[in-house]
Amino acid sequence: MDDKPKDKESTGYIADPSASDTSVTNQLEQMGYKSEMKRNLGMISVLGLSFAIMAVPFGTSTTLNIALTDGGPVTILYGWIFVSLVSLGMAASLAEICSVYPTSGGVYYWSAMLSTPKYSAFASYLTGWLGTVGNWTVTASITFGGSQLILAAATLFNEEYVPTPWQTCLVYWGALICSLLINLFFNRHLDKLNTVCLYWTAASIIIVLLSMAEERNSAAYAFGGFDASASGWPEAWAWFVGLLQAAYTLTGYGMVAALCEEVKEPAREVPRAMVLSVAAAAITGLVYLLPINFVLRDIPDLLAVASLQPMPLLYKLVTRSSGAALGLLILILGVWFFATIGSLTAASRCTWAFSRDGGIPGSQWWKVVNPRYGVPLNSLILSTVVCGLLGLIYLGSSAAFNAFTGVATICLGCSYAFPVFCSLARRRKMVRDAPFSLGKFGYFINILTVIWIIFSIVLFCMPTAIPVTPPTMNYASVVFAGFSTIAGLWYVISARKYYKGPTVSAVRRESYSE
Numbered sequence: 001m002d003d004k005p006k007d008k009e010s011t012g013y014i015a016d017p018s019a020s021d022t023s024v025t026n027q028l029e030q031m032g033y034k035s036e037m038k039r040n041l042g043m044i045s046v047l048g049l050s051f052a053i054m055a056v057p058f059g060t061s062t063t064l065n066i067a068l069t070d071g072g073p074v075t076i077l078y079g080w081i082f083v084s085l086v087s088l089g090m091a092a093s094l095a096e097i098c099s100v101y102p103t104s105g106g107v108y109y110w111s112a113m114l115s116t117p118k119y120s121a122f123a124s125y126l127t128g129w130l131g132t133v134g135n136w137t138v139t140a141s142i143t144f145g146g147s148q149l150i151l152a153a154a155t156l157f158n159e160e161y162v163p164t165p166w167q168t169c170l171v172y173w174g175a176l177i178c179s180l181l182i183n184l185f186f187n188r189h190l191d192k193l194n195t196v197c198l199y200w201t202a203a204s205i206i207i208v209l210l211s212m213a214e215e216r217n218s219a220a221y222a223f224g225g226f227d228a229s230a231s232g233w234p235e236a237w238a239w240f241v242g243l244l245q246a247a248y249t250l251t252g253y254g255m256v257a258a259l260c261e262e263v264k265e266p267a268r269e270v271p272r273a274m275v276l277s278v279a280a281a282a283i284t285g286l287v288y289l290l291p292i293n294f295v296l297r298d299i300p301d302l303l304a305v306a307s308l309q310p311m312p313l314l315y316k317l318v319t320r321s322s323g324a325a326l327g328l329l330i331l332i333l334g335v336w337f338f339a340t341i342g343s344l345t346a347a348s349r350c351t352w353a354f355s356r357d358g359g360i361p362g363s364q365w366w367k368v369v370n371p372r373y374g375v376p377l378n379s380l381i382l383s384t385v386v387c388g389l390l391g392l393i394y395l396g397s398s399a400a401f402n403a404f405t406g407v408a409t410i411c412l413g414c415s416y417a418f419p420v421f422c423s424l425a426r427r428r429k430m431v432r433d434a435p436f437s438l439g440k441f442g443y444f445i446n447i448l449t450v451i452w453i454i455f456s457i458v459l460f461c462m463p464t465a466i467p468v469t470p471p472t473m474n475y476a477s478v479v480f481a482g483f484s485t486i487a488g489l490w491y492v493i494s495a496r497k498y499y500k501g502p503t504v505s506a507v508r509r510e511s512y513s514e
Contacts, residue, residue: 028261031103031502036369037262041191043269046256048194050277053252053346055142055339056284057204058332061311062145063245063405064292068303068310069464070233070242073225073293079239080289083246084282086452089445091253091278092438093420095271098257099436102266104353105502106257107131110419112501114430122491124501127418128359129487134411135255135347137479140387141248141404142343143179144394145309146336147172152307153329156322162306165395172391179340180384183348187375190345197338204331205288211319211328215295222293230303232466241462248405249285251412253278258349271436347383352376357502361490390479397475406460406476411483417453420446 025035060080067075097110108128115123150171151163183190217225228238253274260266296302297317302310311332315325355366370377393403423431424446431437438445461477468474491499 024264024266028103031101031109035261037104038374039262039264041259041263043263043273044198045191045194046259046263046270046273047277047280048197049190049259049342049345050253050256050273051201051280052194052197052335052338052342053138053142053255054249054277054281055201055335056249056281057201057208057288058142058146058335058339059249060245060285060289061332062149062309063248064314065303065308065310066405066464067242067245068230068299069228070231070238071226071228071235072299073222073296075226075228075239075242076245076289077223077293079243080246080282080285083243083250084278084285086448087247087250087253087278088275088282090416090420090449090452091274093446093449094254094257094416095274095436096431096434096438096442097419097423098260098274099267099271100431100434102260102263102270104258104261104349105357106260106350106353107254107415107419108354108357108359109502111422114419114422114426116426121499121501122496123418123422124357125359125491125495125499126487127415128354128357129483130411130418131254131415132347132350132354132360133480133483133487134408134413134415135258135343135350136383136386137390137404137408137411138252138255139340139343139347139383140390141408142336142339143175143387144168144172144391144404146333146340147175148307148309149312149329149333149336152305152309152312153326155305155307156312156316156325156329169391169394172394173388175340176344176384176388179344180380182341183345183380184373184375184377187373190341193338193341197335197342200331200334200338201284204335205284207331208288208291208328211324217294217296221296222290225293225296227299230300230465233462240459241464243456244405244409244460244464246285247413247456247460248409250278250281251409252343252346254412254416255343255346255350258346258353262349267435344380344383344387347387348376348380351383352379355379358499359495361494393475393479397470397473403475403479406474407479407483409460410457410476410480413453413456417450421450424450 024039028035067079097114101110101113103109108124108131111127112120112124147168151168154161154163186193226235228235231238231241233241256273257270260270263269295314295318297314302313305313312325312329315328316322319325319328351360351366352369354360355363360366366376366379366382368376368378390404397403424443428442428446461474463472463474465472
């Protein structure tokens, strides 16, 4: 038990970032949980996982059609810079809270601790569902985008080939199963895979840059070219809609909190990894995207590809060789390989953590850690099955990928905003002694985070282009509403009767006058 004196405005628990393994285990018990996962990850491994989930060359490539539709070079470049700066603030806000409560519960645990006792359970439940759905849909979008790229590779050699929805779904389901098997049988090697991801991404970008054509667009076009006519939106609004390319890519940093209980010094290493991964991703994106602007070809032709993935065609036009384009595409698919594994890892841990407190129907199944493999096997399977079912949307709409990216960005953004908002509402008193502190800039950074996320909820429910038809509708709002309805009904029917939020032993928040 922590006998440190607490005043009425104290959080009741401040993690010791330099604690030993025994102390970290004791601190976790003080937060209400027993240690079930092996702590074999360090900061570089977590950084690699976060970087793998964001997968900058892959993420920006698979969403290139969004930015091309909504502005082209200006949206690609300045949209990336803008969202990178905002994402740094968001990551720092979460890192500060994570350094106080380094548990795999992540956002839903933080919301419970930072809200008032009266609303703690509901805040935790709401945030937990948003975070879990966000993790699932990020995994779905990453895996689906790569599946589209794989089939798009065939069009490099046969321009007449048009992938069918069923073919895309089969590749998607196959990729999910492979990711599940790697997470299960190679769990002990995931830290090495995450580290390799850092080097693979760097090498991929260097090779792509060296392979760019000598024929380049002017600097005026690369830095100032803007054409939103394909979107149908007014120019200013089109630029904002096109921010989904950057916002989707730079959204996975908070997911690594779900691995806190597998990290040796989580209060120190996980917050650092969150912020550093966004900074590294921001630089990586600039290095990758600016040359893309210089070699862009006719945008209508790029947007006309049947696979909805223009990057393979761009590679082919730039290198004037189908073989060279395939080689570059394989490098990007290598990044995708790491991203699918990492995103499913994070999704399964998030599902497992939320289930420990009874947040998901059938929690008694999902909260079990398999002793043989050392992973929450049932949660891993559940996450895979949910993502597999989401793939069925593509059979009815070619805009399924945009739905995945939009709802992932919205759900994760909301789950990130809620604990930050709760902290602001209590005048940041709960994080005033955080090991990773924002200091005097905390209010400004937290307010910016909340405002941006509220705006992005509306923004990323918008269709990429108008007028809207059933096949081109942005179904993010439908998927978001569907999961919200399930969560709401479950809360009304059952969860409100027993869900009390995270089980807390020594970590107690002092009541204060309302």
